[in-house]
Amino acid sequence: MKSYLIQPPEMDPLEKKQQDSAIQTLTNSGMIDGVGVFDFKYFVLRIRAQSSTRHDISRQSLLSGNKEVHLTPANTDEMKRHIQVMKAKNQTQLNGTIEFRAPNGNSVWLHCKGSLCFKANQFQGIAYDITDYKRQEQQLQRENEEYRLQAHQDDLTALYNRRGFFVQMDHKLPLGLSRGAGYSLAIIDVDAFKTINDQHGHQKGDHILSTIATTLQSYTRKSDIIGRLAGDEFIVLIDETNFTESLRIADRFRAAIEAQLTTMHAATVSIGISTLKATEVPSESDITSLRDQLIYQADMALYEAKRRGRNQTWHYHQPENGTGTSTLS
Numbered sequence: 001m002k003s004y005l006i007q008p009p010e011m012d013p014l015e016k017k018q019q020d021s022a023i024q025t026l027t028n029s030g031m032i033d034g035v036g037v038f039d040f041k042y043f044v045l046r047i048r049a050q051s052s053t054r055h056d057i058s059r060q061s062l063l064s065g066n067k068e069v070h071l072t073p074a075n076t077d078e079m080k081r082h083i084q085v086m087k088a089k090n091q092t093q094l095n096g097t098i099e100f101r102a103p104n105g106n107s108v109w110l111h112c113k114g115s116l117c118f119k120a121n122q123f124q125g126i127a128y129d130i131t132d133y134k135r136q137e138q139q140l141q142r143e144n145e146e147y148r149l150q151a152h153q154d155d156l157t158a159l160y161n162r163r164g165f166f167v168q169m170d171h172k173l174p175l176g177l178s179r180g181a182g183y184s185l186a187i188i189d190v191d192a193f194k195t196i197n198d199q200h201g202h203q204k205g206d207h208i209l210s211t212i213a214t215t216l217q218s219y220t221r222k223s224d225i226i227g228r229l230a231g232d233e234f235i236v237l238i239d240e241t242n243f244t245e246s247l248r249i250a251d252r253f254r255a256a257i258e259a260q261l262t263t264m265h266a267a268t269v270s271i272g273i274s275t276l277k278a279t280e281v282p283s284e285s286d287i288t289s290l291r292d293q294l295i296y297q298a299d300m301a302l303y304e305a306k307r308r309g310r311n312q313t314w315h316y317h318q319p320e321n322g323t324g325t326s327t328l329s
């Protein structure tokens with residue numbers, strides 16, 4: 001790790017001489033790689049390499065071949081605010097990581113340890129270059145995010161898998177309901193898919209599933225959530241809808257899928273829907289049971305669509321005196 005001694009911009013000549021000799025000793029011993037001046041009135045940190053032979057500083061990304069560079073904080077406003085807070089609290093010890101911008105636009109992270117002199121707008125201390133470490137950390141974060149996405153994604157269709165869908169749904173429901181939005185849930189199941197697989201092979205079956213996924217993507221809005229629940233079952237959380245609208249929207253899914261699949265194997269889908277009214281604002285602990293209730297009701301409606309002969313869209317309807325379903329054909 002590289003380190004730089006940061007000096008005050010203006011110094012007493014005698015003090016400067018003493019420090020120069022100390023710097024030379026530190027440089028020779030390999031303890032520091034350069035010296036700098038940090039003026040936080042103008043927010044510029046000037047760094048000068050000292051031990052170019054020992055550390056081959058010319059190859060270092062920070063300096064990009066130069067012996068001296070000017071760095072500015074990546075977020076000057078935030079840093080100004082931070083220093084103002086320190087000043088108000090009369091705190092002089094700075095011990096933290098600051099992201100700077102090199103002249104070539106690259107980020108340079110320096111861990112600065114030392115003291116601030118508010119009167120002279122100066123910082124004095126040591127700055128450790130932790131850029132490599134930060135880059136590795138960011139790379140690790142990116143990889144973790146990728147793994148997290150993969151764990152929530154269906155391999156075949158690239159839609160959310162069951163887990164990913166529920167994470168998204170649980171996140172969305174409370175937000176929407178608290179601002180008075182109603183939601184509908186559609187469960188879409190391929191009709192007689194087992195027969196299609198048996199007659200045409202698994203590969204054709206997979207192709208049908210992929211076609212359904214792309215059709216759903218093009219017939220939904222950005223704010224809807226689409227997932228593949230399992231096997232031949234898809235699920236869509238339709239944003240901001242009521243009973244009537246959701247029936248119309250879901251039946252459009254059914255008709256569009258049928259049209260897309262006609263050219264393949266005349267496959268069709270059945271759809272069951274349930275709706276959560278905007279007035280049903282839940283407490284946070286109610287979300288899971290609301291989600292289970294929506295799924296249960298959509299499943300019941302799907303069952304009805306299958307029972308009545310398939311290739312239909314049914315909406316769950318809770319009559320005054322018990323359970324039941326209402327229809328659109």
Ligand SMILES: Nc1nc2c(ncn2[C@@H]2O[C@H](COP(=O)(O)OP(=O)(O)OP(=O)(O)O)[C@@H](O)[C@H]2O)c(=O)[nH]1
Pocket residue numbers: 156189190191192193194195197201202203204205206209230231232306310
């Ligand atoms: N090609 C393919 N088939 C799958 C996949 N996952 C599950 N299946 C098959 O999908 C079929 C689902 O059939 P079921 O849901 O039991 O019933 P169905 O034949 O669709 O009949 P209904 O739902 O009553 O209309 C099973 O034969 C599974 O083996 C997959 O990823 N690809």
